[in-house]
Structures are given as C-alpha cells and as structure tokens.
Amino acid sequence: MNEQILAQYHILTIVTWLPAVGAIILLFFDKRRKAGIRLFANLWAVLCLIPALFLVTYDRHLGGIQFIEDVNWIPQIGARYQLGVDGISVVLIILTALIGVIAVYCSWDYIQDRVKEYYILLLLLQTGILGVFASMDMFLFYVFWEVMLVPMYFIIGVWGSENRLYAAIKFFLYTLVGSVVMLLAILKLYFIFPEYLSQHPRSEEILRSVTVAAQMISGENESMLRMIQFAIDRAANGLPTFNIMAMQALGTARLDGQPVIPLDLQIWLFAGFFLSFAIKVPMFPFHTWLPDAHTEAPTAGSVILAGILLKLGTYGFVRFNLPILPDASKDPRVIQVMVFLAIMGIVYGALVAMAQRDWKRLVAYSSVSHMGMIMLGIFALNENALNGAVLQMLNHGISTSALFLIVGVVYERRHTRLIADYSGLSHVMPGFAAVFMIMTMSSIGLPMLNGFIGEFLILRGVFEENKLWAAFAATGIVLGAGYMLWLYQRTMFGQVTHEANKKLPDLYKREWAYFLPLVFLAFWIGLYPKPVLSYFSKPVEIIVQQVRPGYAGKELPIRAGGPSRKRAVPIAARHANSGE
Amino acid sequence: MFLKLVWLIPALPLLSAAILGIFGRPLRWSERTISWIACGSVFLSLVITAGVFVQYRAAHWPEPYLTSEAGGFPHSFVWVPGGDAELSLGPRAGQRATFRAEWSYQVDPLSMVMMVVVTLVGFLIHVFAIGYMRGDGGFYRFFAELNLFMFMMLTLVMGSNFLMLFVGWEGVGLCSYLLIGYWFHRADAKAASMKAFIVNRIGDFGFLLAMIAVFSLFGTLQFTEVMRLAADEAYLPTEAFGMFGMASWIALGLFIGATGKSAQIPLYVWLPDAMAGPTPVSALIHAATMVTAGVYMLTRTNVIFMKSPTMMFVVAVIGAATLILAAVIAFAQTDIKKVLAYSTISQLGYMFLACGVGAFTAGIFHLFTHAFFKALLFLGAGSIIIALHHKQDMREMGGLKSYMPVTYWTFVIAWLAICGIFPLAGFVSKDEILWRAFTTEVIPGGRWFWFIGLVGVALTAFYMTRLMALTFWGSPRFVPSTQAHGLSDEPAPHEEPRESPKVMTLPLIALAVGTAVAGFVGWPPALGGSHRFERWLNPVLYRRATNAEAMAHHGATEYILMVVSTLLAAMVMAAAYHLYIHRKQTLQAIVEAIRPLYIASARKFWVDEFYESVFVRGLTLGFSRVFWRTDTRVVDGAVNGSAWFTRFSSRLSGWSDLFIVDMIVNAIGFGLRVFSVAFRAAQTGFTQNYALVITFGLLIATAAYFIWGS
Secondary structure, three states: OHHHHHHHOOHHHHHHHHHHHHHHHHHOOOOOOHHHHHHHHHHHHHHHHHHHHHHHHOOOOOOOOEEEEEEEEEOOOOEEEEEEEOHHHHHHHHHHHHHHHHHHHOOOOOOOOOHHHHHHHHHHHHHHHHHHHHEOEHHHHHHHHHHOHHHHHHHHHHHOOOOHHHHHHHHHHHHHHHHHHHHHHHHHHHHHHHHHHHHOOOHHHHHHHHHHHHHHHHOOOHHHHHHHHHHHHHHHOOOOOOEHHHHHHHHHOEEOOEEOOOHHHHHHHHHHHHHHHHHHOOOOOOOOHHHHHHHHOOHHHHHHHHHHHHHHHHHHHHHHHHHHOHHHHOOHHHHHHHHHHHHHHHHHHHHHHHOOOEHHHHHHHHHHHHHHHHHHHHHOOOHHHHHHHHHHHHHHHHHHHHHHHHHHHHHHHHOOOEHHHOOOHHHHOHHHHHHHHHHHHHHOOOOOOHHHHHHHHHHHHHHHHOHHHHHHHHHHHHHHHHHHHHHHHHHHOOOOOOHHHHHOOOOOHHHHHHHHHHHHHHHHHHHOOHHHHHHHHHHHHHHHHHHOOOHHHOOOOOOOOOOOOOOOOOHHHHHHHHOO | OOHHHOOHHHHHHHHHHHHHHHHOOOOOOOHHHHHHHHHHHHHHHHHHHHHHHHHHHHHOOOOOEEHHHHOOOOOEEEEEEEEEEEOOOOOOOOOEEEEEEEEEEEEOHHHHHHHHHHHHHHHHHHHHHHHHOOOOOOHHHHHHHHHHHHHHHHHHHHEOEHHHHHHHHHHHHHHHHHHHOOOOOOHHHHHHHHHHHHHHHHHHHHHHHHHHHHHHHHOOOEHHHHHHHHHOOOOOOOOOOOOOOHHHHHHHHHHHHHHHHOOOOOOOOHHHHHHHOOHHHHHHHHHHOHHHHHHHHHHHOHHHHHOOHHHHHHHHHHHHHHHHHHHHHHOOOOEHHHHHHHHHHHHHHHHHHHHHOOOHHHHHHHHHHHHHHHHHHHHHHHHHHHHOOOOOEHHHOOOHHHOOHHHHHHHHHHHHHHHOOOOOHHHHHHHHHHHHHHOOOOOOOHHHHHHHHHHHHHHHHHHHHHHHHHHOOOOOOOOOOOOOOOOOOOOOOOOOOOOOOHHHHHHHHHHHHHHHHHHHHHOOHHHOOOOHHHHHHHHHOOOOOOHHHHHOOOHHHHHHHHHHHHHHHHHHHHHHHHHHHHOHHHHHHHHHHOHHHHHHHHOHHHHHHHHHHHHHHHHHHHHHHHHHHHHHHHHHHHHHHHHHHHHHHHHHHHHHHHHHHHHHHHHHHHHHHHHHHHHHHHOOOOHHHHHHHHHHHHHHHHHHHHHHOO
C-alpha cells in the first residue's frame, strides 16, 4: 500500500507547503544578493516538484480520494485540515509543480528589481494553487482560493508592464466578487448538511441515502469512505462539516427518487459557485479581466495564469457543481445557458483573437476560446467529453504556457509585443521557429500532439448530446487554425523588415531547458495519452454517474455487504475508533 | 515475415525525418549525407512494401491484414482510451460503446495500392529532389519535412481506422503547409501555405464531424468493423435517390473533407497557389499522393457512399464540374506549374466522377496511373525550371526540345498519357472512367457525365498540347540570363539551358517507364486484358463485381466509345499543335474573338477574389473586428462602467458624507450652539435665580396637575 505509506508521510502537506517554506527561507536572504536568491528559488522550485512526482503512485484501479490527511483545525466551526486528491487533482498538481519550476526559471533574466519579493510571492502563489487542488474541506479550499489572489495581484501590479495597476486591480476585484458569492453558496451547504441529516422530518432516510451515496462514490476506497462517514456521523448529531466529498454524497443522495437538495435550491447554489468559477475560467462574458491580466503580467505571471489559474475554474465546476449539484447541472435550462456561454466563448474568443495586434493579447484571447471548449466538454456531461475536458485542461496548460513563454522570449529581446514589429523571425531564430511551430500545432489540435486528443474527445462527447453544438464547437477549430497560423505567418515568415530583428539571438540553452519538457509532454500526450487518461478516467466515470445515474447502462457499484452503518455513531466513539 | 515489418514502412521515414530535423543543422551534415539518409529510408520502405505486397498477395488476399494481429507495440497499441459512451444514432442508439481508438495499420488491397504508389513515386521524387534542391540553404529541413510527409501519407493510407486516417490527413496537411512555405521569405509562399492549411481545415471540419457521427452510429472507428456493419441493410438502409438520410449526412461530411484535401469545388482554390513550394513538393504532395487522399477516403468508405445515391450524384456532379472548370482555367495560365496544378485538379475531378458513378476501382486506377504521369510532368517541369534558373513563365520558354532531350522525351510520354493516347496509362484509366460513367446504374444521367468527361478529354488535350508547344517546341524565347535569379547561392548560371544531371533524369526515365506500362495492370477485357487491377480491389467494394462481370466486355459500344475519345484527343492535339506552331495569327484571332472568356479563364473566374472579399475579409475578419469592438466597448465597457459607477457612487457618498451627513451633524451642532445662547443666558450661577426657576416650575407643575390631572 504505497499510497498509505505516502499519506503517513504527509505527502500532500509536503507538496502543498514546501513552496511556502521556501518563501519563508527566502525572507532571511539579504535582498542585495540577487544571484543567491535566484539560485535558491530555482533549486527550491525543482525541490518542490519532487514530492509532487510521488503522486504518480496514486492507485488508479482503486480510484477516489487518496493520500488523505485529516486533522482538526477549527473545531468551533467544524473546519478541518483535510487534504486528499483524486486522479483529476493529481494530474493538475503535477502540472502545477512543473509549471511552477518553469515560471521560476523563466524569470531568471527578466526580473531584475525586487528580486527577493518576487520569488517569495511566486512561491507563495504556488502553495495557494496547490492547496486549492489538494483541499477536501471547503473552508480550507476557500482560504487557499482567496490567498492565491494576493501574490498574483502583486506579481501583476509590481512587475507587470505599462498598464499593470489597472490590470492587477481589475483581476483582483473581478475574482473577489466571484469568490464572495461562492462563499455564500459554501455557507448555505454548510448549514443545510447537518440540518438535513438531523433535523429534517425524514432525516433517518436521508442519512441512510447519504450513506449509500458515500459508499457508491467511494467504491473500494476505504479511507475515502472513512473520511465521508466521519462527516456524516457528525452531521447526524447536528454538527456541521465542510467536507467536499460528504457534500457530494449529499448531492448524489436520493429520497424517493428525488434529490435531497431540492432543485430550486440547487440552482441557486449552482449560480453561486458558477459566478466564482466562471470568472476564473473565464467564461464569456466574464472574460475581460483575462486579456489585461495576461498582457500586463510578467511572463511568469502569464504562464501561471494561463497554465494553472484558469484550470481552477474548470476544476471547480468538476469538483463542486457537477457532483454536489447534479440535478442543477443537468437541468436543461442550466445546460442551455452553460453551453451557450461555452460556445460563445469558443467562437467569440477565436474571432476576437484574430483581430489582435498584440502578440500576447492574441494568445490571451485564444485561451478564452480554448477554455470555452473545456467548459463545453464539462457540460456535455458524459465520459468522453469529460475525459477530454480534463485532458484538455492539462493540454491547455502545456501549450498556452509555452505560447506565453514564446512571447516572453521575443519580448525579452525586443521589448515590444506588437505583431507588426516582427517579421521573418524564422531566418534569425530557427530553433525558436521550430518550437513555436510545434506549440502552434499543439494549440490548434493537430493529431499526434496533445491538443487533438482532448479536442476530439470533447467533440465526440458533445456530438452525442447535440449535433449542432458539436458543429458550432468545431468551427472553433477552423478559426483556431486561422488566428494561430496568421500569427505565425506574420511573425515568423517573410523578410526580416526591422533592423533590430536582424541580430536576434536564437534560443539560449536556458530557454531550451524550459521548452523541451513542454515539447516532450505535448508529443507524449499526443502519441500515448493512455497513461495520463488512466489517472482520471475512473474519477470521471464516477462523476458522470453521480450526475447521470445509469449513463451508458452502468451503475455505481455498492460495496458488498450493503449500507453497513445505518445508525449514527456518537462522535466520541468515532474518535476513539479512528484513533484521532 | 515481411508482414511483421509493416509498421516499419511509415516508421523509417519518420525516423529519418527526426534525425535530419534534429541533427541536420547542428552537425552541418553535407548534402550527400542528408540525401543518403532521406532517400535510403524511403528506399527501405519501398523494399519492405514490395515484400509485403508479395507476401500479402500470396497469403492473405483478399482478407485485410491488421498489424494488431501481430501483437502489441510497435505493431499496434491502444492510442486513445476515451471511456464509455452511448451511441446516439441509428438502431443501437442508447447502447453502450467504448471509445477506444487503437494505433494499428491495415494492409488490404486498397492500402496496398496506395502504399506502392506512395513509396515508389515518393522514392523517385526524393531522388529527383537531391538534384533540384542542390545548394539550397535548408537542404536538411527540406528532406526532413519531405520524409515527415512520407510518414504521414503512409499513416493515412495504412491506418486501420478513421482516427488514424485523420492523423495522416491532418499530418499531410501540416507537411504540405511546411513545404509550400518552404521558401518562407517569399510573400507568395507564405500566403499560399496558410491558405492551403486553412482551406483544408474547412474540409477537415466536415471530416471530423462525419467521423464522430460514424462512431455515434457504429460504436467503432475500425474500418473493417464499420464497413461490415454499414453493409448491413438493417443497420444502414440504402436511401432512395433524392433522399437525405443518415448515410447521406455522413457521406456529406466525408466528402467535404475530400473536397478540401483533393482540391474540388468549392475548396480547390488552395492548390494552384500551393505551387509556390519547390517543384518536387508539387510533384509528390500536390499531384501524386496527398491530393488523391480524398479519392482514397471515398473508396475506403464506399459502403457508406453507396448507401446514399443522392451523395453519389453530388460527388459525380462536383467531380464533373471541377474537371471542366479546372481545365478551362488551365487554358490561359502562363506559369507552367499553374497549368499542371489546374490539370491535377481536373484529373482529380475525373477520379471523383468515377467514384460518383460507383466506379471506385476506376477512380483508384486513375489515381494510380495519374500518380506516374503527373509526377513525371511535374518533375519534367522542375527539370526545365532548374535549367532556366527558376523561371516558370512559359512565355519565356520555347524550343527547349533540343536543349533537354531526356526531359523532352519523357515529357512527351506523359503528355500522350494524360491526353489519353493508346496504349499509355492515361488512356486505359480514363477510358475506364468514361465507360463506367456511360453505363452507370448507381445514379441517373450517366451519359451526360460521359459527355462531360469527353469534353474534358478535348480540353485536356488542348491545354497540354499548348503547354508542349510553349515550352518545348517553336523558337526559344528565353533570354540567356547573366545574373542569378534563383533562390540558391549558385555562381553565375550557364549561358544556355542544359539537360539536368542524372540524379534528376533517372527518376524521369523511371517514371516514363511507369507511365508507359502502368496501364497494363488494369488492361480491360475489351482489349484482351483481364481487369487485373479491378479484381484486385474488388474485395474492398460494397457492390462487388462477379468474376464474369469483371471479365465481360460489351462489344461495339465499348469500342466505339474508346475510338471516339481517342480520336477526339488526337484531333484536338493536332489542331492545337497546328495553331500554336504554324497558325499563330489564327490563334490570336480566336483569342480576340473569345476575349471575355479568355480573361475570365486567365483570372480564374475571380473565385479567389470572391472568397477573399466575402469569406475572409467580409465574414471572418468583419465579425472579428465587430466582436473585438464589442469586447472592448460593451463587455469590458460594462466592467469598466461598473467600476466607474462604483467610484462615482463612492465619490457621491463621500460628497454626501461631506455635504449632507456632515452638514446635518454640523447643523445640529450649530443649532445646539444657537439654542445654547439662550440656555447659557439662564446659567447665571446665582442661587436665587435657580430658586426662582424651581419655584415657578413647581407652581406650573402643580397647576398642570390640577387642570389636567386625575
């Protein structure tokens, strides 16, 4: 049981907090010793990647939440320090750690002032993001979610380009507005959970149903079930909980075939989570913070924003909206709105990208289009599309990060982002041209590169729900080729027209060092995605079953022996049992 | 034994591409090394293909051989395990199907033909390219990309399922893009490469959706499975002519893909521009192999197409219209490669016409012969272009016959073949198409299609003879140039055009031999043959011909049609020769007489301009600009507006705080101060005064009590 051994060593705590430890150590550095700070930050980022890589030992056959850590945190409100990951978070955490290394590394030359503060913030940001992916407690989740904003705000606001303050404030306020509404939704869930399980007129039945649901979503995963059961038992005694998986069990539970959380309430809660996540994704029409933030942020900031931060939104939908509020998620009205916004995002984002004159802003808008594709995949609510969507989160993280790094490469050399300032760069920078070509192809979904697998699976799944949606979404693929190739043509082909471009050096070794892993990943996922898919195909299967029980003629298995704990066990006894 | 090596056929060129792409530049390999690696890998593929052919024919034909039979990696592996799904179309809608695309190759009669064409013609063109690209700065890059193309094309034709076909499909598109834009500093090349990619993507849009529909209907993408299920009448019923059901929708999507890749109306516009690429690229990708992928795909999915007579008719109409339109445009082009490009489009039209009338084998046969003679024509043109230092305008050629004898005589063979002169390859395959159109029972109007095909024969004969006359015959019009016009850094060129080196002429000769004999593999029974080609391909067809049908010949009608088309071609050739060599005045007069048509032909009927203004600038860029403005003004406007509103209201409240709330507070204070004056006056500090006030107060209170109290 590798997983349990690692859990004993608090692997997730290490993964989450190691960057923050680095930030604390950096505090003690003399801020004039820039080289030392830089070196330490880089080494530390690599060090942070190592424990994250241990997560590949996630048991793919067992599925569910693993590496669980559970400690009492704020007993007065029932908030616990609960960490745990399923396959979806595992791949996103590894991506985060990897992008983290690259983001730190690519700042080597670019950041020259306030070096110490910069790296501290970058490492803190890393902890915030990792914490979001690893949290199993909504309160903890929310804390990480909010904490993460602060370093990002400073990174954009201090090290950004001309219009940085505007972008930083816009980013901060926009996201904050969403989070506040999400907090309301979280609190509502927090209050109704014990209410249903202890004060509802039919609380006995609900309790039983929730217990069955917990067993269904846990499958064979004992430790996950234990975690949920603990929350349920508390709630049966009227004590509240923030446990996400317990909420999922509540959302999945049925009373006479009806959802335990009534549909109306589900839709309100959905709206609460929606606003926060939709802003983060960002979905049309909540996307306008993105081009500004991406464009103004330093390269590392854009890379983290595009590579990881946006995935928090889609991750939120997959972790909260779908399994906790399954009936709202499959409500036709909700789906219509979601699909409309997603398709708008795809087409609109692509067309607006086409009109851009700023290289970085073009890439930023391409994110709007790609994220729309992911949202469409999520709300097709079937296995193919959801697998595709999760894979596409990873793919977008790889290819768009690389595209921002690519802009960074030329920006560091020429200090302009205008497309018109570049032409014929292939002549002077052939290595750069090759990398850019590969990443362009990855971004527009060429087979044998990563983007294709994700896009194809999404389209496959979407077609199953509605042919017209698939047709609209597929236009995004044509338009995507349009704006990306046009960009490539304008910047890389033709004659070198600007005198300053004639002596641009090709990629330095350091730049190769951060492009090559991304190129490798792009090819790997494109040629042999099976290992990657295998991490989340089971969690995805269960989420789909939670939202649409009986999809594809399947049923979530209830563990042999059936619902075993029908009666709530007193808290004290549970404590004694679980040895806490 | 060879069948176990099938996976190597595409893998070798890929390996070579990777080696050249990664090491070619840093190690500064000589052209010689690069040529050996590049051509060697393709040659090995060719050898293995030959071995596979022999073995497959002996042991497996007509059953398909899948590399998954040979086991796991590298023969095959699970590529995309996408999870479980529900079928959403057809009789099994709602049932579970697992999406699990595998990476495996399939050898069957159809892919065998394509493999032979691709490796054989591909190898010859690789060899030719050694000479053509000599001295080019990006030699390594060129061969890396050309090898990559070989891999993609072989994947396309050998893939055992739709998804792999799509891999190759998009992959050849990428290589086409890279190689058209090979000389990326040239404005025409950079525009053409992008145009090719985007137009192809529009086609891929249809292909992608059709492919997804195929899975949603059949629950698999494996060709063997799909075709087995599709052949089942209960599963996919044959539609009546004029109806547009499921089979038609799928066929439509696939056909949209085919029109993109195979340059048919309405998506043909990219191919002429693609001539900006180096000539070996035009020969390999834009004549012999990639552009025929659409015909391959239609034949591969012929079961689905045959279930939809409506779409068959559409295919035939598009094919017929394309073959005429392209031939007419070829009339007035002056760039030698442009003429050949339109000729390719026109010949592809023939192949689609063949598919449309249900003669898929005839289409593939024409694909097969066309690969030889069109590659030969392009390489011949390439030989001329090199001799004239990258001059492509036929108005500056003429009389090359005596300077370049090998090029000339091989070109003559190709010219006769494309015009359909007995007994060369083009004659056999084109006549097969015409005959099958004439007698088709799949769609109505077969004789009309035959007639259009016949008009095409005349047009082809004319523009090809014009090309011969302008380049090889007549008097030389080229100016012996003294400065390098080329793209290479060659020293000053020779005074006179010279025959190309052996490395270029040998492939020409080989292709000329192929052109001469390729027809015999499908020699019709009417002329004493046995339709060997057709019978070889028969197993992949939905409506298979019985042996008797294949061997039947139809006496007088067939002979008459043959004679008509051959005579027509010969007469037009003679007339064109006469006009271009001896009667230039008459020619001038004719051109004057049909001036509007001539200009329309020369300007390609303004289709490019129309597309550009309506679809590119009008719709796409128009919407793009409108949306951008919306984004900055409306969507972001709302955000900034709310920010402004917040600031405004905060300022308002600040102001109101200052002027209203504070004012009230101040007013109260002021009021108190005013009142306090009176009260202060009362605060005298004298005890007597206070006593007086108390006494009065008491009196008033007592009085009040008595008046109102109790």
